[in-house]
Amino acid sequence: MPLTAEQISSTVQASINKLIAKPGALLPILHDIQEVLGYIPPEAVPQIASALNQSSAEIHGVITFYHQFRTHPVGKHNVEICRAEACQAMGSRHLEAHAKSSLGVDYHQTTSDGAIFLEPVYCLGNCACSPSVRIGDRVHARVTPERFDALIDELRTDKLEVLNG
Amino acid sequence: MVKVYVPQDSTAKALGADAVAAAIQIFAATKGVELELVRNGSRGIFWLEPLVEVETADGRVAYGPVMDDQIDSLLNAGLLDATTDSPLYLGLTEEIPYLARQQRFTFARAGIADPVCLDNYKAQGGYEGLTKALAMNGQAIVDEVKTSGLRGRGGAAFPTGIKWQTVHDAQPTDGETKYIVCNADEGDSGTFADRLAMEADPYQLIEGMTIAGLAVGAEQGYIYLRSEYPDAHRILNEAISRAEAAGYLGENICGSGSKFNLEVRLGAKAYICGEETSLLESLEGKRGMVRAKPPLPAIVGLFGQPTIVNNVLTLAAVPFILAQGAQAYADVGFGRSRGTLAFQLAGNIKRGGLVEVAFGLSLQELLEDFGGGTYTGRRMRAVQVGGPLGAYLPESQWDTPLDYESFAAQQAVLGHGGVVVFDDSVDMSEQARFSMEFCVAESCGKCTPCRIGSTRGVEVIDKIRANQNRDANMELLEDLCETMVDGSLCAMGGMTPFPVMSAVRHFGEDFHRTTADQNEEVSA
Numbered sequence: 001m002p003l004t005a006e007q008i009s010s011t012v013q014a015s016i017n018k019l020i021a022k023p024g025a026l027l028p029i030l031h032d033i034q035e036v037l038g039y040i041p042p043e044a045v046p047q048i049a050s051a052l053n054q055s056s057a058e059i060h061g062v063i064t065f066y067h068q069f070r071t072h073p074v075g076k077h078n079v080e081i082c083r084a085e086a087c088q089a090m091g092s093r094h095l096e097a098h099a100k101s102s103l104g105v106d107y108h109q110t111t112s113d114g115a116i117f118l119e120p121v122y123c124l125g126n127c128a129c130s131p132s133v134r135i136g137d138r139v140h141a142r143v144t145p146e147r148f149d150a151l152i153d154e155l156r157t158d159k160l161e162v163l164n165g
Numbered sequence: 166m167v168k169v170y171v172p173q174d175s176t177a178k179a180l181g182a183d184a185v186a187a188a189i190q191i192f193a194a195t196k197g198v199e200l201e202l203v204r205n206g207s208r209g210i211f212w213l214e215p216l217v218e219v220e221t222a223d224g225r226v227a228y229g230p231v232m233d234d235q236i237d238s239l240l241n242a243g244l245l246d247a248t249t250d251s252p253l254y255l256g257l258t259e260e261i262p263y264l265a266r267q268q269r270f271t272f273a274r275a276g277i278a279d280p281v282c283l284d285n286y287k288a289q290g291g292y293e294g295l296t297k298a299l300a301m302n303g304q305a306i307v308d309e310v311k312t313s314g315l316r317g318r319g320g321a322a323f324p325t326g327i328k329w330q331t332v333h334d335a336q337p338t339d340g341e342t343k344y345i346v347c348n349a350d351e352g353d354s355g356t357f358a359d360r361l362a363m364e365a366d367p368y369q370l371i372e373g374m375t376i377a378g379l380a381v382g383a384e385q386g387y388i389y390l391r392s393e394y395p396d397a398h399r400i401l402n403e404a405i406s407r408a409e410a411a412g413y414l415g416e417n418i419c420g421s422g423s424k425f426n427l428e429v430r431l432g433a434k435a436y437i438c439g440e441e442t443s444l445l446e447s448l449e450g451k452r453g454m455v456r457a458k459p460p461l462p463a464i465v466g467l468f469g470q471p472t473i474v475n476n477v478l479t480l481a482a483v484p485f486i487l488a489q490g491a492q493a494y495a496d497v498g499f500g501r502s503r504g505t506l507a508f509q510l511a512g513n514i515k516r517g518g519l520v521e522v523a524f525g526l527s528l529q530e531l532l533e534d535f536g537g538g539t540y541t542g543r544r545m546r547a548v549q550v551g552g553p554l555g556a557y558l559p560e561s562q563w564d565t566p567l568d569y570e571s572f573a574a575q576q577a578v579l580g581h582g583g584v585v586v587f588d589d590s591v592d593m594s595e596q597a598r599f600s601m602e603f604c605v606a607e608s609c610g611k612c613t614p615c616r617i618g619s620t621r622g623v624e625v626i627d628k629i630r631a632n633q634n635r636d637a638n639m640e641l642l643e644d645l646c647e648t649m650v651d652g653s654l655c656a657m658g659g660m661t662p663f664p665v666m667s668a669v670r671h672f673g674e675d676f677h678r679t680t681a682d683q684n685e686e687v688s689a
Contacts, residue, residue: 023468024430026450031392031431052450065452065609066433068392084354085549088599089512089587090540122436122553122603123352124393125360126176127585128211128510128517137395141179 002073005043011036012044016051026052026062030069039070075110075117077155080134083120086127090142095131096120098145103152115156166199167245168220172276174207174364175396176357182215184233189217192240200245206365208276209358209519210263216276218258219247227255263516263535268497270485270505271478272358272521275365281403283411286368292413294487298376299421306380307333310483312491314503319348319439319476320551320580320656322502322569328473331463332381335471343383344472345374345425346448347480349390349397350432350439353552355511355583359477361519362507363390363397366481367404368413371427373480375418376487377473378425386427387467389444392434401429436553436607440655441474443609454609455655476581478507499525502568512549512585513539529563531584543588547596547672551580553603554660556667557593578663593672597665598626604661615658618649622665629676639676642669 003011015032019025029048033040040063049056063069081096103111103118110117126132129141133148140151171177171186186202193200210216213229217239226247231239235253242251255261269275278285286292298306311326337343347370351359363370374386390398405427408414416424430448432438438447442456445467466472482504486494494504502524508531510517515537522531532538532548539545547557556577558565565571572579587596601622610616625642629635646662653659669676 022428024448024450027430027433027447031433058451061452062450066435068433068435084603085553085596085599086355086512086585088596089585089591121393121434122607123354123356124175125351125357126179127355127357127512127583128514129176129180129214130512132179134393139175139179141176 003037008037008041008043009047012041012047016048020051026054026059027066030063030066034069039073042071075114077115077135078117078119079152079155080119080121080124082122082124082126082130082132082134084123084127086123087131090130092131095133095143095145095148099148102145102149113156116152166201167193168201168203169245170203170205170218170220170225171215172207173204173280173396174214174276174361175394176211177207177214177216178396180214180230181233185215185217185231185236188233188236189240189244192237193245196245198245203279205278206276206280207361208258208264209272209361209365210261211518212516213255213261213263213518216255216258217244219244221247223257225258227258227261228253229255263518263520266535267521268505268523269521270494271362271369271481271507272366272519273485274369275361275519280365280367280400281407283368283404283407283413286366290488291368291484292372294484295372295375295379295413295419297487298379299419299423303333303380303382306376306487309487309491310380313482313486313494314491314498314501315479315482315486315494316502316569317476318478318482318506318581320353320578322579325475325479328463328475329377329380331461332383332471332473335464337470341468341470342385343381343470344467345377345381345383345386345480346441346445346467346472346474347374347386347388347477348439348441348444348474349388349394349477350444351391351394351477351581352436352439353554353581353583355549355585356509356552356581357511358507358509358519358582360394360397362477362481363394364400367401368408369481369484370401370477371404371408371414373483374427375414375425376483377475377480379418379423381471381473383471383473384424384426386425387448388427388429389432389438389448390429391432391438398429398431405429436603437609437657440657442655444474445472452609454611455657457654478581497523499523499566499568500570502570506567506579506582508567508582508584510536510584510586513541513545513588514584514586515540524566524568526567527564528558528567528584531567532563532586536584536586539586539588541588541590543590545586546589546591547587547593547668549585549587549596549664550583551578552583553600554578554656554663555580555583556663557587557596557671558667559671561671576663577667578660593668593675594626594630594678597668597676598623598630600661600664600668601626604657608657612652612654612658614649614652615654615661618645618653618658619661621645622649622661626665635677639669 216229604619
């Protein structure tokens, strides 16, 4: 269920209050908000700006500079495919194509059932056992298209259990 | 009591180490075997991960790679009795040739013990460097680092002692402090040495930063860690809090009266933040836009104060230098490249992993003797050294000695020591295109040659690949690369042409295939 404006505002304020004393607090605040809400709501921008005594444009500029921060809700599971050279040498271009066609989405899109948000990543530091995929905080090595499908199936099964439970 | 080690390193886990560890625990419980299961770091022999070790009277014996579908049969074959009767049996870990032939200074402790156990760290020589540093004045510490010949391991290879001297001599604004910033934004593809150092031996980095703080009079340190490394994040935070509790960090380090605090800050998926000035902007809570130099960060760095910005492995080399003496470090190496470099064998390679050796080995020796050829078994064709901004080397250049100057003479870079191997199925015009595409995605946008040049680069390479006006476009690509090299503010735009032009120069045939050839390949 979507959060109400008050809930969003109080979540954002909690992140601000917790971290504002740190020097250079903006990135830690943005990480914290995204960690809790899954994205950084547009209405958080003026709230952060006012707390840090900066303009909304400055906050917006920082959010949009970094690939990690997003300004809209996305799928339940974050699936990142490494696009960098070591993975290319082990067939990641083929894996990317397979992932996009089997999920029916391009990068930065969520599948129609809301389960999977597909993103590119440039290196997961697992380059001796490529190609690599990250799901949540978990890295998977030597991911073939078949292994990818199995991983996605596991995620979708989890989702059903949660819904039924 | 049987003591078994299963790494908690993220590559080991990516290959199923957690499932292996769980199976061992269940087996021991069912059989009533008293088990001590240690989740150690990795030794970096990634092609053998998950590498399971069992302690015996003669030392630790290893089994690997132990995939989760093999663990049950290995357990039944007698893993907990250290059976030698298994195809996965590797003998004593220390005698595995891949490891035994390395010269481990910075990675000496990697994979031995639970990485966050402070007592283990101290038992293995940890904090000896700091103890010596506490008895020295700042200048003496800086002199020791100078004598070691240590150069920045992030890629630029700037002499570390000289950087430290500059920060030592600079004065912060009244009421402010100097800073030690660790660049842990290891974004280069094919590199994982920083990650391994942080996950397997976090106290070494913490100790190195503390020594740097004492050397230059800095009271605050930050580790700027890429968010792609969640395991390193967890391990560093745990190690920092234990070091604080034990008095190795904080307001009064080991009762010396000196102060040094340390905090991990996460990046947010921006390759450019590995560039030191962009990293500082990001730490200050801004867009990671590159700053013009001068002023150097050593003089005007984080929050405008004198700041050391060093790579993880640079700072991690410092405890050894203080503990063993600068000369012990300087004694190994090649030419002006002293000490060891942690090479990382990656991509299409049979035996990928971390190889810490003295400078001077040839690339060929690294690829064959350690790497064992390609993973796919096909012919090795191109090797990219030094990350996405490093040149692609053809076979004719593989005899180049691995040191900074020899690589520079080949218009290549050693960089952070990442070595990415490609077999003969690679299309080098596609790789050149990717280099430009990566620069489009990751340029901070501050300077025109990088921001616009990379976009034009993708377009020009697309035209060449589509056989449009090829000769004129090849010339244009060369011109464009020259403009980017000469006109960019930092290495992002300034070095993106290295892989591109090396592909053109050494693998020109991939740019001269006609569209008909390519269609034929696709249909075949």
